[in-house]
Amino acid sequence: METSRVLERPTGGRAESEGADRARDSSLDLAGLYDRYAGPLYRYLLAMLSSEHDAEDALQEVFLALARRPGGAIRDMRAYLFKTARHHAIQVLRKRRQREDDPVRDGVSWVNPDACRPEDMTVALDIDRALRNLPAEQREVVVLHVTEGLTFREIAKLCGIPSNTASSRYRLALSRLREMLKGGDSGDG
Amino acid sequence: MTDRRFVDITDAEIEGLVRRLPGREPGEALRARVLAAGNSKPRRLTLLRPIVALGALAALVLLDVLALSRQDREMAAALPREGAAVVAGGFAPDDSLSDLDLPHAPLLWAGLRMGEAHGEPYLQLRSRLLERGEGG
Numbered sequence: 001m002e003t004s005r006v007l008e009r010p011t012g013g014r015a016e017s018e019g020a021d022r023a024r025d026s027s028l029d030l031a032g033l034y035d036r037y038a039g040p041l042y043r044y045l046l047a048m049l050s051s052e053h054d055a056e057d058a059l060q061e062v063f064l065a066l067a068r069r070p071g072g073a074i075r076d077m078r079a080y081l082f083k084t085a086r087h088h089a090i091q092v093l094r095k096r097r098q099r100e101d102d103p104v105r106d107g108v109s110w111v112n113p114d115a116c117r118p119e120d121m122t123v124a125l126d127i128d129r130a131l132r133n134l135p136a137e138q139r140e141v142v143v144l145h146v147t148e149g150l151t152f153r154e155i156a157k158l159c160g161i162p163s164n165t166a167s168s169r170y171r172l173a174l175s176r177l178r179e180m181l182k183g184g185d186s187g188d189g
Numbered sequence: 190m191t192d193r194r195f196v197d198i199t200d201a202e203i204e205g206l207v208r209r210l211p212g213r214e215p216g217e218a219l220r221a222r223v224l225a226a227g228n229s230k231p232r233r234l235t236l237l238r239p240i241v242a243l244g245a246l247a248a249l250v251l252l253d254v255l256a257l258s259r260q261d262r263e264m265a266a267a268l269p270r271e272g273a274a275v276v277a278g279g280f281a282p283d284d285s286l287s288d289l290d291l292p293h294a295p296l297l298w299a300g301l302r303m304g305e306a307h308g309e310p311y312l313q314l315r316s317r318l319l320e321r322g323e324g325g
Contacts, residue, residue: 030227034220042215059215060223067227108213115211123194127206146207174200181195181203 030067037078038063040148041085046110047143048089048136055108058088082150082158093136107132110143130180138173145170 041062045055062084074080111128113121131139140159144150152170156163 031224034223034227038215038220038223039212043212046213056215056219059219060226063223063227110212111210112213113211123206124210126195127203127210131207142207146204147210147212174203177203177207178195178198178200181198 028067030063033066033077033081034063037081040078041081043110044082044140044143044148045085045089046108047131047139048086049092050107050109050132052108054092058085058092061088079154079158082144086158110147126181127177130177133180134173134176138169138176141166141169142173142177 038059042055042059045058046052049055049058062081065084066081109128109132111124111131113124113128116124131142134142137159141155144155144158145152150158152163152166156166159166
């Protein structure tokens with residue numbers, strides 16, 4: 001397939017293995033934690049909310065909640081932050097539903113087309129469009145698993161669903177992505 | 190219409206493409222904003238809120254007590270001297286008042302005491318009220 005060579009990621013956005021970093025996370029170094037987790041959280045929030053403004057506000061709320069959290073060690077900082085982010089994202093989505101807003105606000109994706117090589121741009125946009133046309137719960141699993149490296153077990157814990165449901169959502173998402181890409185019907189474009 | 194670029198695409202290839210999509214990064218302005226907010230001193234709301242709530246509760250209880258004692262004083266003042274004396278030394282209302290089902294038991298109690306003060310026995314007053322149908 002000719003597209004397999006494309007889309008080299010310019011920066012390492014994926015959170016690395018957590019084990020070695022838990023001790024460091026236990027003392028609150030907000031700037032350090034921000035530098036480490038803000039990227040993955042921001043992309044996750046963008047994927048969920050499709051709005052730069054809402055994602056930025058939610059990200060701020062996540063770190064504010066962390067800074068103002070009463071004492072007590074956090075065993076898994078990444079899980080804690082993603083859970084807080086998800087909580088804020090769901091709150092935003094609920095408010096939108098109450099106001100009967102368009103669920104896709106300004107349509108900003110977590111994908112940064114400006115960082116693509118010109119020759120990869122078309123493929124990137126096709127995949128991005130297909131991802132955005134997935135149901136939110138499937139898109140969430142794809143983003144968390146593929147781009148942020150969470151296991152299905154971690155995703156299941158985060159979303160409050162069984163592991164099997166997380167993996168079946170993922171398989172369904174890949175199947176739908178394949179159909180959309182094959183059919184040239186990757187959404188609104 | 191089939192897109193020829195993706196005809197034979199596999200799950201692994203889709204995963205690879207998604208993985209290599211360049212993601213957005215939060216900007217420096219956002220970093221500065223978040224860290225400034227996170228490092229700012231938290232408002233002392235954690236302590237302030239329960240203190241305000243307790244204060245408000247105490248004020249409400251105090252107002253209630255004041256209002257009740259004022260009502261009591263007014264009611265006592267409204268009774269004739271001899272009725273007030275009976276009330277002061279009287280017995281507590283008994284259960285038999287409840288079957289009268291009257292809306293203002295304290296007023297009834299005062300009325301009963303006044304009736305007694307004016308020489309009308311309790312049972313007589315009660316039966317008179319029942320006859321009038323005020324007992325429901």
